[in-house]
Amino acid sequence: MPYSPLMVRPMREELTSIGFQELQTPADVDAWLAQKSGSALLVINSVCGCAAGSARPGIREALGGEVRPDRCATVFAGQDLEATARARAAFADIPPSSPSIALFKDGELVYFVPRHRIEGRSPEQVAEDLRGAFERFCAVAAR
Amino acid sequence: MGTFHQDRGELHGVTVVVEAADGELWVGRCDTCDGRGILLLDADLHKEGGEGGRSREEYLERAAAFGVWPRHPQVLIPPQRILSVRPLGSF
Numbered sequence: 493m494p495y496s497p498l499m500v501r502p503m504r505e506e507l508t509s510i511g512f513q514e515l516q517t518p519a520d521v522d523a524w525l526a527q528k529s530g531s532a533l534l535v536i537n538s539v540c541g542c543a544a545g546s547a548r549p550g551i552r553e554a555l556g557g558e559v560r561p562d563r564c565a566t567v568f569a570g571q572d573l574e575a576t577a578r579a580r581a582a583f584a585d586i587p588p589s590s591p592s593i594a595l596f597k598d599g600e601l602v603y604f605v606p607r608h609r610i611e612g613r614s615p616e617q618v619a620e621d622l623r624g625a626f627e628r629f630c631a632v633a634a635r
Numbered sequence: 636m637g638t639f640h641q642d643r644g645e646l647h648g649v650t651v652v653v654e655a656a657d658g659e660l661w662v663g664r665c666d667t668c669d670g671r672g673i674l675l676l677d678a679d680l681h682k683e684g685g686e687g688g689r690s691r692e693e694y695l696e697r698a699a700a701f702g703v704w705p706r707h708p709q710v711l712i713p714p715q716r717i718l719s720v721r722p723l724g725s726f
Contacts, residue, residue: 608723
C-alpha cells in the first residue's frame with residue numbers, strides 16, 4: 493500500500509527542489525525518454541530510509557559539481573506505479589530496485605547504480621561515485 | 636529523511652547474500668534477522684547447476700553489478716541452514 497502523499501512529499505521535494513523533473517505518468521516518462529540527445533539522469537526515488545536516505549543527499553551533492561547531466565528526472569517507486577514501471581522498461585534487463593539511479597547518454601543507458609550499491613554508504617560516497625560517472629559521460633556536454 | 640525500522644536489526648533493509656546448506660545461495664533484502672533465522676524479501680535463489688547453468692561466481696558477479704530478480708516475495712531461512720551472511724554491496 494502506498495504511503496501517504498503528505499509523508500512522501502518532502503522526499504519528492506528533495507529532488508524537485510534541485511531541478512529534477514517529476515515524471516508521474518507513463519506519458520511523462522515517454523516524453524522525457526524521447527529526448528535522446530545529451531546526458532540524462534533518472535532517479536527511481538523511494539521512501540526507504542536505509543538507502544534513499546543516503547541517495548538523495550548524495551545526488552544533491554554530486555549535482556553541485558561543475559559537470560552534471562543535461563537533464564534530471566525522477567519517478568517515485570511505490571507511489572507513481574505506472575510511471576515507475578515505464579521508466580524501468582527503459583532498462584528492462586536490470587532487476588528492479590529502489591532507490592536506483594540511471595544515467596543515459598544520447599538515449600543509451602551508460603551507468604546504473606542499483607539499490608545495494610547505495611545501502612550502507614554515506615551520501616558523500618554516493619556523490620563520489622556519481623561525480624565519477626558525470627566526469628566520464630557528461631563532461632563533453634559541460635564544455 | 637525516509638522510513639526507518641531500527642527495531643528490526645542492523646541488516647534491515649540491506650540486500651544480503653546468504654550462503655545456506657545444500658549449496659543454496661540466496662540473495663534478497665533482509666527484513667529481520669533474529670533467532671528464527673533471516674527473513675529475506677524480494678529474493679532470488681541460486682543452486683549450482685541450476686537455472687541458466689550459471690556458476691556461483693557468474694551468478695554473484697551479475698548480482699553484484701545489477702541486483703537480482705525478485706522471484707521469491709519472501710523466504711525465511713532458519714539459523715541451522717545459514718552458513719554465512721554478507722551484504723551484496725561487499726562483493
